[in-house]
Amino acid sequence: MTLPLSPIWIVDLLGSSLMILLSFLCVQLAKKLKNHDPNNVIWTYLLWLCYALAGFAVSRSVGHIAKRILLTAGHNDIWNFLRPYSGAINTLMFVVVASITLFFERTWKIYQQILKDQRALQSAHGELIYLNRNLEDLVAARTQELALSERKYRRIFEVSRDVIMLVNGDAEIIDLNPAGFDLLGLSGLSEDGAGGIRLSDFFLKPRAWTCVEEALRAQGYISDTEVTLKRRNGTHFSALLSGTAEMGKDGKTGSVQFLIKDISSRKAMERQLLQADKLASIGQLAAGIAHEINNPLSMILGYTQLLLRSEKEGSQQHDDLKIIEKHTRNCKTIVGDLLSFARSTQTVQEFGHLHGAIDEVLSVVRHHFELDGTTIETQFDASVPRMILDEEKMKQVFMNLIMNAKQAIGKKGAIRIHTQYDRSSSRVIVQIADTGAGIPAAHLSRIFDPFFTTKPTGEGTGLGLSVSYGIVKDHGGEILVESEPGKGSTFTLILPVSSVEAEEESDNGRRDAVNYR
């Protein structure tokens, strides 16, 4: 087969010319792209690729054109001289184009990273501009939020009934709420005045503070730990202590937030319940014994009295029987008292007035007391109504309490009797306070126990307060005692008033009370 070479030559010449032209046009376009966005690395890359392709096109096309012209013109020798250079340059240009092309992957990744950074910068820039324009408003809004938050938490801090306290690593009080100032007896100090005072100083037992410190160090917090704290004036109280430590960078305790709850009232209530429980048990025992002893005593007394009839007065037997009779009567009195304590005796239910009962007792003892220099002050609430009570037994209660007060005072002193009607709880409160020696703390839990007495043998049976306790309980009331050794004691009787009797008798009571005064 024979084919003409002219089509090949024509395509070769035209194609070579077009290659040069188009490669230059590509360079021009790539330059435009680069000028449009000089920082765009992809356009830079494309420009370099176009430069390489232009080089490739020129090296190849010029070679082809030169070859065609030289061979046609018969200058084979010149072409043979140029051929190696043309071919070598052409080969090199292939390699250059290919090498630049391979950099596309890396260039594109760099471009993406630049775009990412650019977006981040733009975002940050936008935020900065926004902050710059709205800084004052933002600061004002944030300040207001903070102020509100601070006010809210400050209010919790200020009005909390429990103690909220912040102490540093050396247990020095940094901040303390008003409840803390009151409870710890620091009311006289200003808020700044609490600085330098150490929480450990308020612990009654130093060992307890050491335990708290160790627990905080070991686990970072303590919760509901019962401790006894002492106020500045020396009095002490039970408290529940919770705290959380914030550790400093050096691993030592930075500061500790404490929450202290005064549980002295709860503890007193618990003690009271224990006391009531104990006395109820003793009462049951006493009632059992008293019932069993009462009958044999009655028999002994009866037979003794029968024997006395047949004996002449002044005889030895008569005297002996009199002694038996006297002691048997004493025993019966004690048994009677025990039954009163155990609330086993019959209680008369009739309308009476406490002020009348108190006045009757006072009329008996007042003269005697005043001779000894003991004054009696009364402060009766006119609104105290008439109540359903056993007036005789209540007189016995008041007599016991007043006589005890006198014995605690000794010679000179004062007894103050105060009554009050609490309408909201429908209770009458009677307080009998003395300025006597007071009751030691160790005795306080035992004073209502039967046969507990601090008086010398023969001067008291130790049943007075037990009997009083039984009578008050029989009336549905309570008897409480507060005492401070050296300063005196206060017995408080709380007696309930039913709503019916309060309504029916309030007017009469008021009238009677005026008369009693």
Next chain:
Amino acid sequence: MNTLDTVQSDMVTGDCTPTGQKPMKKVAFNITACCSLLVLFGFVHQAGATQVHAEPEGLWAHQIAHLFFLFSMGILIFWLREWKLVKETGWRLVQYSAFFFILWNIDAIVVHYLDERNDIYRTINAGTWHARVVFDQQADWLGFLYYIAKLDHLLCVPAILLLYAGLRQLFKQAQSIKPVDKSS
């Protein structure tokens, strides 16, 4: 600064060991270099290690360059597709351009290979516009392939034309997106 100066100044700073060793190393290097040159040019009379690059190496280098070009275009297509750039018209045209360059490279490799074989054609009236090629009867189809393959500009011109079109499209696209304003 001579060695003595260096040592003195190092004594001032209290650290004379590192700078004191540098001149010694330099001297040792100079001696070694001089000896090597003396051995190379003074005592050796014949250099037998230089390789002779005869004629076929040029063609092989050229063919390998074509392969490298082909490979790089393949890689370019791979990344354009991998990053989904071909969804944009501009890059899609660039992809087509790369494809045509691949075809052109294959074509060129074939032509260069056949050029070297003297048994498939003969040229009549060489050097004139009436020149013709006569193919060997036993390899007629090969001659025809050679004839067609010689028209390689039918592949490389479209390739660069597509590149131009792609760049044009990218430029249009770039113009529609405002470059980042530095002042803002």
